[in-house]
Amino acid sequence: MYFTRKFTGQVGENPSEFLVKELFPQRLALFPAIFRMLRFFAQLCAKRRGPRWHIHSMKINGKPYRTIWLKPGDPATIQIIDQRHLPHELVIEDLTTLQDVASAIEEMHLRGAPLIGSAAAYGMYLAILRAPENTNWPDFFSTTSATLKATRPTAVNLAWAVIRVLETARIFDKKEEILAAALRTANALTEESVEHCRLIGQHGLELIRTLRPQKPKSQIPKPLNILTHCNAGWLACIDYGTATAPIYAAHNAGIPVHVWVDETRPRNQGARLTAYELGQHGVPHTVIADNTGGHLMQHGMVDMVITGSDRTTRTGDVANKIGTYLKALAARDNSVPFYVALPSSSIDWNIRDGVAEIPIEERDAQEVTHITGMDGGEWREVLLTPKDSPAANYAFDVTPARLVTGLITERGICAANEQALAALFPEKFKA
């Protein structure tokens, strides 16, 4: 039941004290003092714990990390985890120019839709920082944003973040103000992204509670088997992840989960990154070859699928890492619920038909013909295919909305269709 009594106290009077007065008039003198004492202790504890993200954020060897941050004491440098070295080495890379950021995105030192959005925003900031005072700002904005947008075409978060920086920065004339606006926006959208992933985790947790296998109290609870594709974990975001956020939330809540991790050829984001993350967080998981999912589903070994998204249309079609579509088909054939976890920054509100309208990135064929791994402490790349066989490398595919059971967003879970998205995000559907 909600308490709806209106606050009619004096201006300046604390509403909680007003409530106490109304509810317990006879304890009038005592309760405000108790409230102040409790508030004091809560503040003291919060101070001891440090900033909020340190409490919740994902950890590597017990130390909290994000995937991108401003270098402490050096506001001209952005630092990232260079994901090309994971899972065998943890390498932090400094980025100081627009070109550094553009190459890091293109060559996938960092990757994943939400993370490339944040990186692009910080890339705009670094570009402004290095621009001379007398820059022609309109020209500068169009060339820098074009450079960043060209790095990876499928994930819409990249263009979304660049536009957000432009909208806030271009209202100013002086470099100092433009720079401050760009940094403010990059920081704000990064924090928002973290919060959205946290909320996706909470909504997904409720879903997992309803899907978990029910067992008589006397027996050891069976884990919920979740299959995921690619890396839609915290390494693809800033913190928590999208597809992994409900998994971490369930694990933290004591619900037994086990994750089938698709290796995700050709770049093996599942085998290298998702497996690493889950291992660091202590979540039971098994890496499988990409073509295993259908077999597992036929044998009742998958309770649900959760993937991320690089771009979702306003009608609920989902572009995600190549191979996602095949998992959705297998899930439908075997009546396994197929969920997509995504922040609204991954929704392209301007398009309706994912197959026809979402640009699919094609990457270097060498990612298919070769494979890289650690050999006796050295990274080695070896040739897999006959040396003259041509190869094709489509990085994403589109899963039509009809195969998606639901979308897990920061505002809740909805069906993958226009009406349901409009109910959650009405402001995006206003004419």
Ligand code: MRU
């Ligand atoms: O090519 P990548 O590694 O950037 O592709 C990433 C994915 O496909 C993820 O599933 C997607 O970005 C969702 S991230 C939370």
